[in-house]
Amino acid sequence: MADASNVDAFVEFERVQKSYDGENLVVKDLNLTMPKGEFLTMLGPSGSGKTTCLMMLAGFETATHGDIRLDGVSINNIPPHKRGIGMVFQNYALFPHMTIAENLSFPLEVRKMGKSEREEKVKRALDMVEMGAFGGRRPSQLSGGQQQRIALARALVFEPELVLMDEPLGALDKQLREKMQFEITHLAHRLGITVVYVTHDQTEALTMSDRVAVFDDGRIQQIAPPDQLYESPENSFVAQFIGENNTLEGTVKEINNGVALVQLDDGELIDCKPVNVSRPGERTRVSIRPERVEYNKERLQEGVHTLKAEVLEFIYMGDIFRTRLRVAGNDEFIIKTRNAPDQTRLQPGQQIEIGWLPEDCRALDA
Amino acid sequence: MSALPPYASTGQRAWYYSFRVICGLIFFFLIAPIVVIIPLSFNAQDFFTFTPEMLRLDPEGFSLKHYRNFFGDESWQTSMWNSLKIAPMATIVSVTFGTLAAIGLSQPHVPFRRAIMAILISPMIVPLIISAAGMYFFYSRIGLQGTYMGVVLAHAALGIPFVIITVTATLVGFDRSLTRAAANMGADPVTTFFRIQMPLIMPGVISGGLFAFITSFDEVVVVLFVGSAGQRTLPWQMFTGLREQISPTILAVATILVAISIMLLATVEMLRRRSERLRGMSPS
Numbered sequence: 001m002a003d004a005s006n007v008d009a010f011v012e013f014e015r016v017q018k019s020y021d022g023e024n025l026v027v028k029d030l031n032l033t034m035p036k037g038e039f040l041t042m043l044g045p046s047g048s049g050k051t052t053c054l055m056m057l058a059g060f061e062t063a064t065h066g067d068i069r070l071d072g073v074s075i076n077n078i079p080p081h082k083r084g085i086g087m088v089f090q091n092y093a094l095f096p097h098m099t100i101a102e103n104l105s106f107p108l109e110v111r112k113m114g115k116s117e118r119e120e121k122v123k124r125a126l127d128m129v130e131m132g133a134f135g136g137r138r139p140s141q142l143s144g145g146q147q148q149r150i151a152l153a154r155a156l157v158f159e160p161e162l163v164l165m166d167e168p169l170g171a172l173d174k175q176l177r178e179k180m181q182f183e184i185t186h187l188a189h190r191l192g193i194t195v196v197y198v199t200h201d202q203t204e205a206l207t208m209s210d211r212v213a214v215f216d217d218g219r220i221q222q223i224a225p226p227d228q229l230y231e232s233p234e235n236s237f238v239a240q241f242i243g244e245n246n247t248l249e250g251t252v253k254e255i256n257n258g259v260a261l262v263q264l265d266d267g268e269l270i271d272c273k274p275v276n277v278s279r280p281g282e283r284t285r286v287s288i289r290p291e292r293v294e295y296n297k298e299r300l301q302e303g304v305h306t307l308k309a310e311v312l313e314f315i316y317m318g319d320i321f322r323t324r325l326r327v328a329g330n331d332e333f334i335i336k337t338r339n340a341p342d343q344t345r346l347q348p349g350q351q352i353e354i355g356w357l358p359e360d361c362r363a364l365d366a
Numbered sequence: 367m368s369a370l371p372p373y374a375s376t377g378q379r380a381w382y383y384s385f386r387v388i389c390g391l392i393f394f395f396l397i398a399p400i401v402v403i404i405p406l407s408f409n410a411q412d413f414f415t416f417t418p419e420m421l422r423l424d425p426e427g428f429s430l431k432h433y434r435n436f437f438g439d440e441s442w443q444t445s446m447w448n449s450l451k452i453a454p455m456a457t458i459v460s461v462t463f464g465t466l467a468a469i470g471l472s473q474p475h476v477p478f479r480r481a482i483m484a485i486l487i488s489p490m491i492v493p494l495i496i497s498a499a500g501m502y503f504f505y506s507r508i509g510l511q512g513t514y515m516g517v518v519l520a521h522a523a524l525g526i527p528f529v530i531i532t533v534t535a536t537l538v539g540f541d542r543s544l545t546r547a548a549a550n551m552g553a554d555p556v557t558t559f560f561r562i563q564m565p566l567i568m569p570g571v572i573s574g575g576l577f578a579f580i581t582s583f584d585e586v587v588v589v590l591f592v593g594s595a596g597q598r599t600l601p602w603q604m605f606t607g608l609r610e611q612i613s614p615t616i617l618a619v620a621t622i623l624v625a626i627s628i629m630l631l632a633t634v635e636m637l638r639r640r641s642e643r644l645r646g647m648s649p650s
Contacts, residue, residue: 060546080549081558093547097565097641106561107551158551 009072010036010194011057011162016066018052026052028218030066034196036161039188041197043205044215045241053215054164054198059083070162081110086155086163086193090170092147094139100126100150101135107158125157128187145176152184156191163188165197169204181208202242206230214238231289235276236364239287246293246333248286252277252363260363262286264328270305271358276365283366290322290336292360295352296344306355309333311346321345327354400624407432407617414612432618442615445603452514452589452599453582456521460578463522464529465571469563471530472537483530490527494587497524502591512594520592521585525578532577536570569638576634580627 011034018027027049034040042050055061056068059080067074075083095103104122113121126132129149139147148168155163165184169177185208188195199205205212206226213223214237222229222238233239236247250264252274260274262284270286277284294300295309312331313324320336323346327333335354337343346352370382410429411417419427436442467486471479489497501520502511510516540563548558564571586601593602600619607616 058546058550060549080546081552081554083550084552085550087547087550089543089547091541091543093541093543095544095547095562106548106553110551110553110557154551 008035009033010038010070011196012067012069013053014067014069016053016056016063016068018049018056018061019064025064026218027056027063030218030220032213032220032223034194036194037192039185039195039197039208039210041199041205041209041212042215043199043202043212043241046200048215049218050198050213050215051166054166054196057162057196058085058087058164084158084160086158086160088151088155088163088165088168090167092139092151092168094147094150094154096139098138099135100131100137100139100142103139103150104135104154104157107154111158121157125153128156129153129183144171145180148172148180152187156187156193160193162194162196165195167199168197169199169201177204184208206242214241216241232275233287233362233364236285236287236366239362239364244290244334244336246288246290246327246330248288248328248330248333249366250284250286252280252282252284254280259358260284262363264307266328268305268307268328270307270361272361272363273359275362277363284363285366287362287364288356288360290334292356293335293354294356295335295346295354297353300353300355301357304355304358306353309352309354311348311350311352313348314346325352325354403617403620404624407614407621409614409617412614414614414617432614433622435613435615436618436622439615441598442603442619445598445600448597449583449600452517452521452597453579455518456525456582457575457579459518459522460525460529461571461575464526464574464578465533465567467526468530468533468537468570472534472540483534486530487527489524494524498588498591501588505592511592512596514597517589517593517597517599520588521582522578524585524588525581528577528581529571529574532574533567533570536567540566568641572634572638576630579630584623 011032013030013032016027016030017025019025030049030053042053044050052061056063059075059078063076068076070083070085094100095106098106101122104125105118108118108121122135123132126135129152131146131149131153134142134146134150139150142150148171151168155165168184169180172180181204184195197205197208206229209226211223211225212229214221214229216237222234224232229238230242233242239245240247248264248270250262250270253261253263253269255261255274255278258273260272260277262270262272264270264286272284272286300306307327309325309327311323312326315322315324319339321339321343323335323337324331325333325335370379374382405420406414406416408428408430409415409417409420410427410431417427421427470476471483471486476482498520501523505511505516505520510519544562544566545558548562549555553561584601585599586605589597589599589602590605593599600623604616604619607613
């Protein structure tokens with residue numbers, strides 16, 4: 001599943017399993033290889049095993065089975081405090097009885113670093129997150145966003161090669177979150193550190209990562225760069241979980257030259273790209289992104305199958321229009337169009353024809 | 367209770383005022399016995415009564431002779447030093463073991479936590495006379511009866527439940543991710559305990575320690591059983607004093623003890639507030 005070769009593997013999970021109660025596996029047969037310097041996001045709904053994986057990497061949970069390696073060395077039997085991995089916690093976990101500077105100095109003190117060297121590094125780390133003036137304050141005197149920066153600085157101050165982040169932006173408001181997303185990615189790339197980032201926010205995953213691992217039911221469903229994940233989901237879970245997605249159910253009629261002809265449940269025919277269907281007669285769930293649906297006849301490709309649709313609702317969202325249609329018995333079919341000067345605004349009740357390029361329409365598992 | 371709203375009914379008004387009266391009565395009931403000993407301890411006579419001179423606020427009616435007696439009498443002085451030797455030692459033992467027990471019992475994976483907790487807290491619930499008799503027989507067998515160490519251990523056993531309860535209460539609000547964060551930054555468990563966990567549960571440790579100290583300082587039943595003449599503490603001396611010679615010196619000692627208790631409580635409360643303010647928590 002991993003596409004990096006084993007030669008430059010920095011973090012490796014090999015056949016890792018985890019069970020808390022000895023019966024149910026929270027993580028099932030996890031295999032993952034990360035090269036040095038990669039920003040990898042573990043994305044998934046709650047209970048999918050992503051946080052457990054992070055905790056196993058940090059050493060707060062032990063793998064029931066399998067091997068976790070860091071830079072080629074198995075870390076299964078190394079306690080958390082000897083792993084040298086930086087971590088940003090969901091609630092920041094700043095020490096409330098210490099000042100900001102003391103918080104940052106703590107990991108250096110336990111490494112028996114000299115005073116002047118410590119001060120130097122603390123100062124540099126604080127400047128890095130633009131919090132140089134706050135060294136003397138206490139965590140409770142800072143806002144959520146500032147605490148977040150300090151947590152980041154503290155995870156980086158002892159210069160770990162691997163940094164784990166457990167939903168670090170979950171508690172921030174939307175604007176601050178977007179700002180921090182960029183800051184964290186820029187910082188990570190500038191310092192060349194390897195980052196494992198856990199989130200349930202797919203936008204965050206897409207904007208920040210080199211690769212995203214989508215978790216569900218204790219397994220990695222797909223691991224790929226953001227664009228591949230969004231445009232070429234390998235199964236219907238990934239298609240549903242990443243971004244907005246329209247699904248139509250049907251049966252494969254035939255597969256020819258890499259194009260599958262699918263008969264929808266109401267009898268209409270469409271062309272799709274077969275992803276995990278292989279033979280006629282198979283049930284399939286067809287997935288189309290809302291922004292890839294075209295209703296302007298002039299822009300539709302010659303000869304593609306089109307579907308009749310009825311406009312149910314038109315929602316003005318500023319930069320885009322969001323239109324809800326009834327297509328092949330599905331009342332929740334969404335299309336998104338850009339708010340451009342030449343764009344027509346569809347009216348509820350209007351009958352239209354919609355179509356798309358066959359490669360944008362993916363026939364996935366039912 | 368805020369001021370009466372204008373629409374209050376007669377019943378509500380009646381309750382509003384009677385509630386205040388009841389509170390006042392309860393307060394009086396609790397405080398009066400303690401307050402009344404303070405003027406009595408300045409009595410110029412050797413009686414436990416308010417003399418007519420005292421009621422007239424005549425300076426002739428007051429004196430410090432009972433205080434002089436306390437500081438001059440050798441048996442009172444010995445007993446005070448005994449108390450001052452036993453109480454701090456018992457406090458240190460209670461705080462150490464009580465804190466460790468509370469931390470251990472707050473780990474979710476410990477089996478039979480509730481049962482163990484109940485056993486450790488039982489000295490608070492079992493009637494003191496029963497604990498004392500039990501300790502007497504047990505300590506006699508192992509040679510601790512009548513020793514300084516025996517009294518310290520017995521008082522520590524009485525103090526531990528207080529420490530366990532107060533420390534457990536502070537641990538409830540303790541964020542486990544802080545210890546994880548410390549471990550993640552390279553601190554071994556011992557460093558994490560002393561640098562992170564201990565400072566944060568300090569208010570609970572201090573209050574528990576204070577209770578343990580006071581328990582030992584005014585304990586009379588157990589020391590009568592477990593101690594010997596060499597461990598005659600202040601409460602013991604007061605108890606025998608009450609039985610044998612009813613001297614107002616006891617009142618002077620009681621007043622001094624009340625003053626010490628108030629000062630201790632005030633100091634600890636101030637320290638606790640200061641530490642909480644430093645940590646940015648609101649004083650509760």
